Amino acid sequence: MAYLTYEEYQQLHFQDMNEESFNKVLMRATMAINSVTNFRLLKNDKLMNDWPDWMKEQFKQAVGLQMEYVAKTGIETASDARDMGNISSSSIGDTTVSTGKSDTGSSDTSLYLSPDVVSILGALGLLYKGVAYVR
Numbered sequence: 001m002a003y004l005t006y007e008e009y010q011q012l013h014f015q016d017m018n019e020e021s022f023n024k025v026l027m028r029a030t031m032a033i034n035s036v037t038n039f040r041l042l043k044n045d046k047l048m049n050d051w052p053d054w055m056k057e058q059f060k061q062a063v064g065l066q067m068e069y070v071a072k073t074g075i076e077t078a079s080d081a082r083d084m085g086n087i088s089s090s091s092i093g094d095t096t097v098s099t100g101k102s103d104t105g106s107s108d109t110s111l112y113l114s115p116d117v118v119s120i121l122g123a124l125g126l127l128y129k130g131v132a133y134v135r
Helices: 006-011 019-036 053-073 078-083 115-123
Strands: 089-092 095-098
Touching: 006 019, 006 053, 019 053, 019 115, 053 115
Parallel strands: none
Antiparallel strands: 089 095
């Protein structure tokens, strides 16, 4: 299931890209988002159907932001981010990401996930790592 269509991406007014580039970047953005959300949306494909419209819109914006981040920085994976460790900062609009040399043993998705996306996914509750406990 695609989280965002080409037409929806264009309506969000992110960086222009052709449909072929869109499909490649969408795949990378989807992989990053699925990874950081513990594949919650893949495990329960009906979860998004139950969301109110505002949540669906925010999630689509997060996907678009991650796509733009990938397209502008070229960072598709944590490995790419580590390889680019000599770059100390990157800016997209009003957002600046600054990093130093990272531990090559790290698999932290924050290396290749836009800080804006982390903020949105957190607000939507998709980054929750706790355990539900009911007595």
